[in-house]
Amino acid sequence: xxxxxxxxxxxxxxxxxxxxxxxxxxxxxxxxxxxxxxxxxxxxxxxxxxxxxxxxxxxxxxxxxxxxxxxxxxxxxxxxxxxxxxxxxxxxxxxxxxxxxxxxxxxxxxxxxxxxxxxxxxxxxxxxxxxxxxxxxxxxxxxxxxxxxxxxxxxxxxxxxxxxxxxxxxxxxxxxxxxxxxxxxxxxxx
Amino acid sequence: xxxxxxxxxxxxxxxxxxxxxxxxxxxxxxxxxxxxxxxxxxxxxxxxxxxxxxxxxxxxxxxxxxxxxxxxxxxxxxxxxxxxxxxxxxxxxxxxxxxxxxxxxxxxxxxxxxxxxxxxxxxxxxxxxxxxxxxxxxxxxxxxxxxxxxxxxxxxxxxxxxxxxxxxxxxxxxxxxxxxxxxxxxxxxxxxxxxxxxxxxxxxxxxxxxxxxxxxxxxxxxxxxxxxxxxxxxxxxxxxxxxxxxxxxxxxxxxxxxxxxxxxxxxxxxxxxxxxxxxxxxxxxxxxxxxxxxxxxxxxxxxxxxxxxxxxxxxxxxxxxxxxxxxxxxxxxxxxxxxxxxxxxxxxxxxxxxxxxxxxxxxxxxxxxxxxxxxxxxxxxxxxxxxxxxxxxxxxxxxxxxxxxxxxxxxxxxxxxxxxxxxxxxxxxxxxxxxxxxxxxxxxxxxxxxxxxxxxxxxxxxxxxxxxxxxxxxxxxxxxxxxxxxxxxxxxxxxxxxxxxxxxxxxxxxxxxxxxxxxxxxxxxxxxxxxxxxxxxxxxxxxxxxxxxxxxxxxxxxxxxxxxxxxxxxxxxxxxxxxxxxxxxxxxxxxxxxxxxxxxxxxxxxxxxxxxxxxxxxxxxxxxxx
Ligand code: HEM
Ligand SMILES: [Cu+2]
Numbered sequence: 001x002x003x004x005x006x007x008x009x010x011x012x013x014x015x016x017x018x019x020x021x022x023x024x025x026x027x028x029x030x031x032x033x034x035x036x037x038x039x040x041x042x043x044x045x046x047x048x049x050x051x052x053x054x055x056x057x058x059x060x061x062x063x064x065x066x067x068x069x070x071x072x073x074x075x076x077x078x079x080x081x082x083x084x085x086x087x088x089x090x091x092x093x094x095x096x097x098x099x100x101x102x103x104x105x106x107x108x109x110x111x112x113x114x115x116x117x118x119x120x121x122x123x124x125x126x127x128x129x130x131x132x133x134x135x136x137x138x139x140x141x142x143x144x145x146x147x148x149x150x151x152x153x154x155x156x157x158x159x160x161x162x163x164x165x166x167x168x169x170x171x172x173x174x175x176x177x178x179x180x181x182x183x184x185x186x187x188x189x190x
Numbered sequence: 191x192x193x194x195x196x197x198x199x200x201x202x203x204x205x206x207x208x209x210x211x212x213x214x215x216x217x218x219x220x221x222x223x224x225x226x227x228x229x230x231x232x233x234x235x236x237x238x239x240x241x242x243x244x245x246x247x248x249x250x251x252x253x254x255x256x257x258x259x260x261x262x263x264x265x266x267x268x269x270x271x272x273x274x275x276x277x278x279x280x281x282x283x284x285x286x287x288x289x290x291x292x293x294x295x296x297x298x299x300x301x302x303x304x305x306x307x308x309x310x311x312x313x314x315x316x317x318x319x320x321x322x323x324x325x326x327x328x329x330x331x332x333x334x335x336x337x338x339x340x341x342x343x344x345x346x347x348x349x350x351x352x353x354x355x356x357x358x359x360x361x362x363x364x365x366x367x368x369x370x371x372x373x374x375x376x377x378x379x380x381x382x383x384x385x386x387x388x389x390x391x392x393x394x395x396x397x398x399x400x401x402x403x404x405x406x407x408x409x410x411x412x413x414x415x416x417x418x419x420x421x422x423x424x425x426x427x428x429x430x431x432x433x434x435x436x437x438x439x440x441x442x443x444x445x446x447x448x449x450x451x452x453x454x455x456x457x458x459x460x461x462x463x464x465x466x467x468x469x470x471x472x473x474x475x476x477x478x479x480x481x482x483x484x485x486x487x488x489x490x491x492x493x494x495x496x497x498x499x500x501x502x503x504x505x506x507x508x509x510x511x512x513x514x515x516x517x518x519x520x521x522x523x524x525x526x527x528x529x530x531x532x533x534x535x536x537x538x539x540x541x542x543x544x545x546x547x548x549x550x551x552x553x554x555x556x557x558x559x560x561x562x563x564x565x566x567x568x569x570x571x572x573x574x575x576x577x578x579x580x581x582x583x584x585x586x587x588x589x590x591x592x593x594x595x596x597x598x599x600x601x602x603x604x605x606x607x608x609x610x611x612x613x614x615x616x617x618x619x620x621x622x623x624x625x626x627x628x629x630x631x632x633x634x635x636x637x638x639x640x641x642x643x644x645x646x647x648x649x650x651x652x653x654x655x656x657x658x659x660x661x662x663x664x665x666x667x668x669x670x671x672x673x674x675x676x677x678x679x680x681x682x683x684x685x686x687x688x689x690x691x692x693x694x695x696x697x698x699x700x701x702x703x704x705x706x707x708x709x710x711x712x713x714x715x716x717x718x719x720x721x722x723x724x725x726x727x728x729x730x731x732x733x734x735x736x737x738x739x740x741x742x743x744x745x746x747x748x749x750x751x752x753x754x755x756x757x758x759x760x761x762x763x764x765x766x767x768x769x770x771x772x773x774x775x776x777x778x779x780x781x782x783x784x785x786x787x788x789x790x791x792x793x794x795x796x797x798x799x800x801x802x803x804x805x806x807x808x809x810x811x812x813x814x815x816x
Binding site: 016017020021024025027028029031032035036038039042043044045047049111112113114115116117118119120121122124125143146147150152160189190 | 259260262367368371428431432433435436439440441466467468469470471473474475478481482485486487488489491494495497498499501502503504505506507510513514517
């Protein structure tokens with residue numbers, strides 16, 4: 001085997017390992033979020049606190065929209081379209097930051113505080129753990145953007161982008177479960 | 191001095207101290223800015239601990255390559271001992287070789303075992319007589335809590351050590367799938383263990399290893415440090431599990447189908463699945479206690495503030511903790527024992543010169559135990575006041591675990607049956623393991639049956655039960671493995687006489703200890719209590735437990751003396767002293783840096799000892815690779 005071909009084979013082998021590893025990490029994290037999810041039903045049962053529905057719907061839409069741009073970024077690098085790739089990444093990060101502002105700046109400033117019984121504990125526990133993951137995702141995106149700007153990715157080699165994108169979608173999907181559990185299910189207690 | 195400062199460990203420790211101080215100062219500054227009084231021990235210490243752990247990892251160098259990746263730099267993999275420094279220094283610094291990391295894990299595990307064992311010596315001395323002798327209740331409580339959790343950490347490290355060293359060798363992989371992650375997975379234990387040990391000195395804690403609220407929400411300042419320390423040890427489990435699973439699923443040598451893998455590899459796979467998933471839930475439950483303490487988030491607080499009542503909030507519930515905690519901590523016992531039971535199945539055929547009986551069944555029984563193990567957690571809560579409807583299903587699922595466990599027992603007995611047995615030290619420990627695990631296993635079903643557990647729960651009977659299962663399922667096999675692979679790791683022989691002395695001291699002492707524990711438990715001795723009523727008539731029992739405990743400890747010191755001395759001056763070992771078929775014994779000892787100079791293919795079944803003409807592996811002709 002020529003060296004280039006063998007390094008490419010090595011890369012593909014490692015890529016498959018990386019993918020499996022990342023998915024195992026997701027399975028692991030699913031148990032963390034699953035534990036929080038179960039706690040919500042264990043403690044809140046069929047009730048929920050009154051929350052700002054407009055805010056909930058807005059941040060959820062923002063996060064879903066961000067996943068679209070993330071997908072666009074990944075498609076772009078797969079076609080070596082660096083401009084679209086970099087722009088889409090920045091938009092994704094910006095939307096992620098907007099989401100965080102929505103959670104931390106507005107939702108957390110509502111009438112419920114962390115120490116207010118099980119409502120406070122679960123609300124802040126779930127949104128807090130999720131927000132931490134969004135934050136790490138935003139940092140990840142910015143790192144990838146920075147490396148992308150220096151031209152480190154190509155259509156053949158962009159595991160960093162791929163990992164970042166799957167991670168982002170994953171965190172997004174978690175919210176798809178958390179949002180109804182917090183905002184929609186059960187009867188409002190006043 | 192220069193060498194000392196170049197050691198990752200030393201740098202990490204300095205960084206942890208500095209980071210802790212910085213984290214505390216930062217928190218105090220933020221508190222002042224928020225208009226709060228600067229000093230509040232709880233949040234300041236928690237923040238300090240977190241920053242300290244991260245600083246350790248940066249200081250030790252576990253993140254160095256990743257920081258370079260963040261900047262977009264390439265980081266070629268380095269092999270071999272560090273340049274310009276003695277070879278031993280690699281064991282005290284970040285190193286990516288699975289063989290080094292395996293040894294690091296095992297040595298750290300044994301060190302923690304010594305710490306926890308010392309605590310046991312102290313509080314067992316206290317318990318030889320009723321009344322208070324030289325310990326007060328808070329110190330005693332801290333000591334038994336620390337004994338429990340440090341031992342558990344030690345076991346997790348021992349398990350990871352064996353898996354790290356053996357799995358890649360057994361499946362013919364050049365290393366683990368993610369060497370850097372592997373190193374991080376090891377090093378995160380060190381600051382974690384430091385937090386747990388430090389917790390003893392900042393007020394201690396009195397919850398036992400389980401950390402149940404509401405006590406853990408109110409207990410002294412050591413509690414959050416203990417909880418966070420365990421959290422980081424758990425993180426190591428998760429990272430290690432990812433590595434092991436990917437390595438096993440993706441890096442086996444050609445011909446090694448799933449059903450030609452050594453049993454130890456199967457056991458590692460099963461244990462890793464539990465570590466990967468379950469660990470998150472003990473982590474979550476401990477984190478919840480920390481935030482309840484620091485931020486007042488009432489996950490487990492049954493009382494409501496007037497504001498919360500005005501919001502109509504439901505109260506917290508302590509049982510939530512127990513559910514989350516045991517959903518991990520029951521399966522966790524299988525993390526401890528599955529690899530150990532794998533070692534038993536691995537070594538018996540070698541010393542009986544016979545095929546392992548029912549290979550497929552044994553392989554699948556590990557998986558079955560791991561999966562059924564997730565369905566039994568509430569057998570720890572029969573007396574806790576949980577939904578009574580859960581009791582009977584949990585009882586049946588618990589008893590169901592006996593089936594795959596029984597499969598292993600039958601396989602062991604049938605393997606030994608009419609074998610050409612020999613009894614060097616590893617074999618003795620394997621047989622000791624089987625006898626002790628039988629005792630532990632048989633004492634399980636009474637706990638799992640609701641009617642009997644109502645009387646047994648929280649007594650010394652339980653203490654006897656889980657010491658027997660842990661010793662039979664982990665400690666004895668772990669020692670067997672240490673003796674068995676010692677020539678492979680060091681290239682030298684251990685001293686057989688001292689090895690046998692270790693065995694003959696430890697095994698009878700252990701039997702005495704466990705039976706006496708069960709006996710005093712049945713007579714009414716509670717767990718985790720510094721004092722007891724002389725009228726129970728259990729003083730002799732307690733004396734026996736203490737004496738036996740000292741003998742066990744001494745026997746382990748004999749082992750350490752033996753290992754350390756033999757590693758330096760022992761006779762040079764022959765290549766394959768046990769006449770094993772396993773690939774790691776077909777290459778020189780100690781294992782070369784790149785384990786297999788020539789790749790091998792698997793052409794037969796692993797345990798066909800004594801069958802004429804059977805082969806397990808074949809090395810590629812030299813020069814075929816590259
Ligand atoms: C088929 C065999 C087994 C059964 C039926 C069984 C059942 C139980 C039950 C029901 C308890 C709770 C008792 C109580 O606190 O009231 C218990 C405790 C325990 N078991 Fe087992 N067990 C078995 C095997 C094992 C094994 C293999 C281990 C592994 C080392 C183990 C480790 C433990 C531990 C650590 C505890 C104490 C937990 C605590 O209360 O702090 N058991 N066992
Ligand atoms: Cu259990």
